[in-house]
Amino acid sequence: MIATSFKTIDHNGNKIKLKKILKKGPVVIIFYRGQWCPICNKHLAKLQDGLEAVRAKGAQIIAVTPEKQENIDKTLVKTNITFPVIYDENYSIMRAYHVDFIPKKKTTLLYNTVLNANLKNIQSDDSQTPPMPATYIIGTDGKIKYVHFDPDYKNRAIIEEILKNL
Numbered sequence: 583m584i585a586t587s588f589k590t591i592d593h594n595g596n597k598i599k600l601k602k603i604l605k606k607g608p609v610v611i612i613f614y615r616g617q618w619c620p621i622c623n624k625h626l627a628k629l630q631d632g633l634e635a636v637r638a639k640g641a642q643i644i645a646v647t648p649e650k651q652e653n654i655d656k657t658l659v660k661t662n663i664t665f666p667v668i669y670d671e672n673y674s675i676m677r678a679y680h681v682d683f684i685p686k687k688k689t690t691l692l693y694n695t696v697l698n699a700n701l702k703n704i705q706s707d708d709s710q711t712p713p714m715p716a717t718y719i720i721g722t723d724g725k726i727k728y729v730h731f732d733p734d735y736k737n738r739a740i741i742e743e744i745l746k747n748l
Contacts, residue, residue, distance in 0.1 A: 585720040586678035592666035593654045598644065600720070607640035608727070608748055609720045613681045613713040615735075616649040617656040618699040622715065625738045626661040632741030633665060639748040641719075646670050648705045648712060670713075671706045681713040681731070719747050 587600045603609055612629065614622040629636075629643055636643055643665040647654065654667050668675065676682040685693070690710050693699040701710035717739035719728035728747035730739035 583726045584724050585718065585726050586675075587724070588675050588678065590668050590670075590675070592644075592668055593651065593658070594666070596666065598666060598668060601724070603642065603644075604720060604722050604724060607642065608722060610636060610641055610643045610744055610748075611679070611718040611720065612643060612645045613676060613679065613716045614645055614647050614657075615712040615715065616647055616699065616704060617653045617660060618693070618697045618704075619735075620697075621736055621738070623657065623660045625715070626657065626663050628741060629744075630661060630663045630665070632745070635741065635745055636748065639745060641748050642666075644668060646675050646713070648673060648676065650704055650706070653704045673706075673711055676711070676713045679716065679718060681716045682711050683714055684709060684711050717744065719744065 589599045592598050614626060633643060645665060645667045647667060648670050651669060654669060670676050673682050694701060702708040714731060715735050715738055717730040718726055721727045
């Protein structure tokens with residue numbers, strides 16, 4: 583399956599064009615919920631720990647979130663990640679990769695109270711649409727080579743699995 587291409591700007595204001603960066607090597611796209619998600623933060627930090635191994639395979643990592651810039655900044659502080667983070671303002675990338683979902687009211691209440699997510703204010707609208715945590719590896723030919731998509735948000739693609747599939 584061919585990956586949906588996108589053009590956007592990362593957290594540093596750099597232009598990101600998927601087709602262009604695929605010319606340099608494979609791309610690992612990580613969809614994460616936000617700085618309020620402790621499992622997301624732990625996962626991103628582990629990816630940062632394995633970043634040099636990913637780069638040694640000629641690949642790069644890009645993270646995608648529906649959170650606004652000020653919350654991306656909080657993620658950067660909590661995780662120390664150095665790879666690009668994209669604010670998916672209108673969920674277009676999330677929709678293209680079929681990872682957007684609207685949680686049940688009980689789950690949304692849990693996110694907003696226990697985890698202090700405040701989804702209505704940290705995203706571009708009040709739909710409270712987080713992504714299903716997922717990992718996609720896109721080959722230089724634009725084809726999706728690997729997908730880790732698990733409705734159980736605790737299960738994430740580990741760095742060893744990513745490296746094996748690059």
